[in-house]
Amino acid sequence: NAGVMQNPRHLVRRRGQEARLRCSPMKGHSHVYWYRQLPEEGLKFMVYLQKENIIDESGMPKERFSAEFPKEGPSILRIQQVVRGDSAAYFCASSPRQANTNTGELFFGEGSRLTVL
């Protein structure tokens, strides 16, 4: 049973380009969370998605950032017109149940490290 898979593991972009980060949750998990981690900082919640639905995007910047979790395929975090401040590690986590009834753990991927030149 493969864990949460994220790709690419490392991504380098120039300012103004687009970054697409992918996350395949664990088998049987239909809930996905995206977190951003800056150096020396904790994990900051960005967005919580269920298949084909955005449940909570309160942590997502209003501009340039978007996320989706289609019926088929991985969840995608998309950052348009990247700036240097977007350089960070982006972690995806999945769970088998809805957060507000789930007191269990999150399963994390190994992260995608975005560097903006």
Place this chain on the structure above:
Amino acid sequence: EDKVVQSPLSLVVHEGDTVTLNCSYEVTNFRSLLWYKQEKKAPTFLFMLTSSGIEKKSGRLSSILDKKELFSILNITATQTGDSAVYLCAFLTGNQFYFGTGTSLTVIP
């Protein structure tokens, strides 16, 4: 505003020492508190706590939650160099898991 504060921010100890990491929180609609270990990669799950006063143990690690005073502690006894990592606490409220900034533990041989 919901928040979680971990202390100390960093800690350096010698092998064999015992350490206590603290996590205090102020949240509405608290559901559970979780501890994770992060060693430069994906955070890995350690404990989930939902009830006060019930200690969870796993080998040399143990944790307890105090819902009245709003804090949790993570104890590591007889530390080893492999315990060096950032320890994150998180709480579940509503739809979100909120993470603290972590305690960086370094164990010196």
